[in-house]
Amino acid sequence: NAGVTQTPKFQVLKTGQSMTLQCAQDMNHEYMSWYRQDPGMGLRLIHYSVGAGITDQGEVPNGYNVSRSTTEDFPLRLLSAAPSQTSVYFCASRRGTGGAFFGQGTRLTVV
């Protein structure tokens, strides 16, 4: 049981490049979320999903797209990377009213 798996762990992008952060969970959780955490700050919700085919915006959605074609996968796409998107990104999954499980994060630097 791998839990929540995020890839890659580290990434450096040039301004204007696009990329997809991958998130997969093997616990059959219906809820999945993406957060970003800037240095010394708390986590901010980017996008979330309550099931396959259903997504919604969180606190800071601008510059990011998501899709949820399967229960297991919830990729986060950066459309045109900007230095302000330098951050650590965490994916989480959860079932019903239970506690959330988080991945180990993707550390992204945009230069």
Add this chain to the structure above:
Amino acid sequence: DAKTTQPNSMESNEEEPVHLPCNHSTISGTDYIHWYRQLPSQGPEYVIHGLTSNVNNRMASLAIAEDRKSSTLILHRATLRDAAVYYCILGETSGSRLTFGEGTQLTVNP
């Protein structure tokens, strides 16, 4: 979203109990109270959650006020490995939103 208020930082001594407070005066009747912790350079880790009654698990206890406007996370015997940022969060039962605040930085002194 209902908000939570926590002290920025707290200190404890090793092997002593720690009581981490959280205020959530605008909590709705169906919001669960979640606690997570984050060790340096790691993702958040689930600690405990509850709705109305006090809850215990192997990591901690959660004491919820009768009016649900506040709660306390109790670590019964702090260890150096408990030094982390602790987040108190309200979880909507109708969706997957968990909105984090700034949390409490717990320092454990040997």
